[in-house]
Amino acid sequence: MGSTAEGVHPPPLTAGTPENLPAAGKAVFEVRLTNFSGPFDLLLGLISKRELDITEIALAEVTDEFISHIRRMQAEHGSWALDEASEFLVVAATLLDLKAARLLPCGEVEDDEDIALLEARDLLFARLLQYRAFKEISRQLAERFEVEGERYPRDTPLEPAFTALLPDLIWTTTAEDLAALAAAALQPRETVPEGVRVDHLHGSAVSIREQAGLLEAHLRNAGSLSFGELTADAAETLVVVVRFLALLEMFRDGVVSFDQDEPLGELRIRWSGGDEPFPADSIGADYGADYGPESVGPGTVDLTLQ
């Protein structure tokens, strides 16, 4: 399992095909990773065409690059590129979801839970594709607006000869009526949002660090537990997934070891770290450091799995 995440990188892909290049004009966000370099849009394109495995993309690096990109834009233009930032946020969140789902076992499907997880993975994929589809369509709409904007409709005021024929207006409105109408119309309808809302992006947040701490305590007590036992008290699928991801992180750091007699058999987890407490803070490189109030909290994983 760990080898999937840490796998050997294939030769770097480069942005050879310009099919997804955004319109020229303003600086385009470029990603430079060990196995990919090119515009962010192209990265998405490759992932959605499954030419690049999402599990081989270090999202933390992409995020770091984006942060510096957007700071640069801010320095140049004196204002934050909110549109681009919110778009990045949604795509990155989806990629993170997708990556987490990809890391789950995908052997034979045994029970409903496995099916649910596989479906969730496809749904995330679909969400990404749908997002891209509307982006592409909006480009076409923009082109059409542009072309059609060169035709001007005949929209001339009616000739006086015809306006003179208008039927007399039946007027029953008083000045007070008008004042009431004006007051109602001038009433503020809704408050203007103060920032970019992200709550709809994320169902609920479960901290991977907290869960790691919990797992550590259980394992230190019992020495060895099955995955089923470790997740028996999880109230929702999300917690199960996060605990699994936490275990992967702990496995990487060598504080737990896995025993599994046969594929898809019972997974037993044993504490193999010393007496030193596991530094849960080390988790997070892949799950986003804290980038201010708009970002997801440090070390939290948000999976919208339904």
Added chain:
Amino acid sequence: MTGTDLDEAAPTGAEAAAAEPFSAAEQPGGLKAALEAVLMVVENPVTEQELAQALAVGVEEVRAMLVNLQQEYDGYTGKGPKSADDPQPRGFELRNVGGGWRIYSRSWFAPVVSAFVLGGQSSRLSQAALETLAVIAYRQPVSRARVSAIRAVNVDSVVRTLTQRALIAAVGTDPETGAVLYGTTPHFLERLGLGSVAELPRLSPHLPGLENLGDYEDTTY
């Protein structure tokens, strides 16, 4: 001038007609010219039904005349090359868009015409507004919450902009949640040069292998 909010308006034209029957067909230029005369005063694309009513002829006949005029303006006389002169396109065209017919200046004269036409057409929509518009166009009738879910950002402000520009409008409310549902307007179609929503470019080429996307959405949000 939609004909929907007609109260007790007594059409004076009809009265005049009653006094002394007016036959457009007997005037120089005949019915086709009468049709042109009406097209001169329309403020929005006008339907074949409205035109047929104004001229007191059948819808089929009106449609045939409209197509005939359209070709004439485009420089096709339908009479073959019997004239020594090449038929020339006129500086304007008759188009069937947004559910009706209307006269427009030819796009290739935009550089000249734009100088005489005041504002309105010039400001472009932002990327965010365009994407929101795309989602609404393809998912209508749709609530703001659902558009937000697909776009994954708050769309309140862009929805307001699009409404002000008459590209979308509230078309109803969700029977379950009571949320306002939005759809595109005839003006949207007109601005895109489309006859109906069905003529929008297909979404499927951009969604490979996702035939049942509708199901996906319904279960997810």
Added chain:
Amino acid sequence: MTGTDLDEAAPTGAEAAAAEPFSAAEQPGGLKAALEAVLMVVENPVTEQELAQALAVGVEEVRAMLVNLQQEYDGYTGKGPKSADDPQPRGFELRNVGGGWRIYSRSWFAPVVSAFVLGGQSSRLSQAALETLAVIAYRQPVSRARVSAIRAVNVDSVVRTLTQRALIAAVGTDPETGAVLYGTTPHFLERLGLGSVAELPRLSPHLPGLENLGDYEDTTY
């Protein structure tokens, strides 16, 4: 995000013209069609000087083409009876009114045109029109865009109705945006039985707890 929804786009036509000189004469239909394109869509009559400047030709040439077009629309081709078909007058005519040129519907079709125009007219103002009128009355002078923003719907068509009804009129232009500003007319005051706009009832009794209405507006638009 309100301010960012619209990019201040320069008209594409102008851009194209800047990139490479635009020659109307080289387009299909040539200069005469370019002239038609302008005449067909202008809101107000345009002078020969304005047309000559836009087309980059002399005033004399423009005048000759205008007369030529006028005759063509009237059914005279100026080529004698060489064609077997009688030249037919069109349903529109080119008129020189007060020094400016514009295309109008042909006068002898007035009965058809007025029947069509009046068919959609109401003798009562719609709720939408009344609300728009109220906003204009209390915020004048005000642009259409601002009224749209306050009412959160497009108001182009009701502003037109109100203008036709002489309840509002263009009273100036915004020095910054160049947008037309609207205000109410003496006829409006007459309808309400008021001597001046200052006699309009105060809004405050209708606005509970909205002391800083001005602030709201300034920050929102």
